[in-house]
Amino acid sequence: EAQVTQNPRYLITVTGKKLTVTCSQNMNHEYMSWYRQDPGLGLRQIYYSMNVEVTDKGDVPEGYKVSRKEKRNFPLILESPSPNQTSLYFCASSYYGVGGNTEAFFGQGTRLTVV
Amino acid sequence: GQQVMQIPQYQHVQEGEDFTTYCNSSTTLSNIQWYKQRPGGHPVFLIQLVKSGEVKKQKRLTFQFGEAKKNSSLHITATQTTDVGTYFCAGPGTYKYIFGTGTRLKVLA
Numbered sequence: 001e002a003q004v005t006q007n008p009r010y011l012i013t014v015t016g017k018k019l020t021v022t023c024s025q026n027m028n029h030e031y032m033s034w035y036r037q038d039p040g041l042g043l044r045q046i047y048y049s050m051n052v053e054v055t056d057k058g059d060v061p062e063g064y065k066v067s068r069k070e071k072r073n074f075p076l077i078l079e080s081p082s083p084n085q086t087s088l089y090f091c092a093s094s095y096y097g098v099g100g101n102t103e104a105f106f107g108q109g110t111r112l113t114v115v
Numbered sequence: 116g117q118q119v120m121q122i123p124q125y126q127h128v129q130e131g132e133d134f135t136t137y138c139n140s141s142t143t144l145s146n147i148q149w150y151k152q153r154p155g156g157h158p159v160f161l162i163q164l165v166k167s168g169e170v171k172k173q174k175r176l177t178f179q180f181g182e183a184k185k186n187s188s189l190h191i192t193a194t195q196t197t198d199v200g201t202y203f204c205a206g207p208g209t210y211k212y213i214f215g216t217g218t219r220l221k222v223l224a
Contacts, residue, residue: 033211040124042216043158043203050210058211090157096210103148103160104205104212 002027006091006107013081013114021076021110023091029105031096032074033058034066036087037109043090049074050096081114088112117142119206121215129223134191136218138204145207147180147187152217153200161189194222 004025013019025032033048035058045058049068063085065077074093078085091107118141128134138147146165150158162171164180164187171178175198177190191198201219205212 035214040216042121043214045211045213048211056210092158103163104150104158106157106159109157 002105004091004093004105004107006089006110009108009110011110011112013112015082015114016080019078019081019112021078021089021091021112023074023076023107024072025074025091025093025105026072027093027105028071029093029095030071032068032091032093033104034064034074034076035090035092036060037090038087046076046089078112081112083114086112086114117206117208117213119204119213119215121204121218123218124216125219125221127221127223128194130196131193134194134198134220136189136202136204136220138187138189138206138215140185140206143184145184147184148205148212149178149187149189150203150205150214151200152203156200158203191220194220196222196224198222 007022030051034046035043037043044060046064047066049055052071055066089110092104094104095102120139122137148163149161152158162178167184168182169180175192179188199222201217203217204215
């Protein structure tokens with residue numbers, strides 16, 4: 001079954017404690033991205049990756065890091081989380097071609113609370 | 116920068132009423148995608164429109180892409196409680212898709 005798997009689904013952490021949210025896809029997609037979803041603001045892209053070892057900033061990258069060492073995995077790292085990073089996070093993957101991305105497959109989401 | 120605006124932000128309808136959400140881009144789009152997110156769920160792809168003036172139907176859902184390829188709409192005929200959720204449009208930017216802010220639909224039985 002084609003899927004994007006995110007872990008954990010829920011996380012409560014304290015300010016400054018490094019954390020990693022994992023994302024894995026089984027569709028051999030080149031393109032992966034991270035979004036955060038906040039009320040009234042929709043889905044905002046944090047980082048994206050066009051392929052292995054190719055990553056770039058999205059619209060709201062401050063306070064986040066990513067890596068793409070393998071095609072299937074795209075972890076999101078918060079080195080020093082702050083309360084304003086409390087949000088719902090989604091990982092997504094898709095093919096990327098000449099006409100742009102094909103349909104994006106989203107993970108189940110990670111609800112992060114930073115206290 | 117490129118923006119994708121969506122209206123309305125919220126819509127409450129009685130079951131059986133119609134519903135429409137509108138998506139407007141600041142730039143011409145090569146295509147537009149629509150997603151649905153059920154409460155507590157993740158966005159799920161519904162459809163992609165590519166051609167100017169294109170109209171596509173999925174049962175009670177009708178999707179339109181404007182002639183100028185700068186706007187799009189999703190119309191639901193005779194809403195049901197299963198239509199509850201947030202509907203997003205997404206337009207391609209540079210190496211990414213830009214999502215609209217979404218329209219949250221509530222259907223009152």
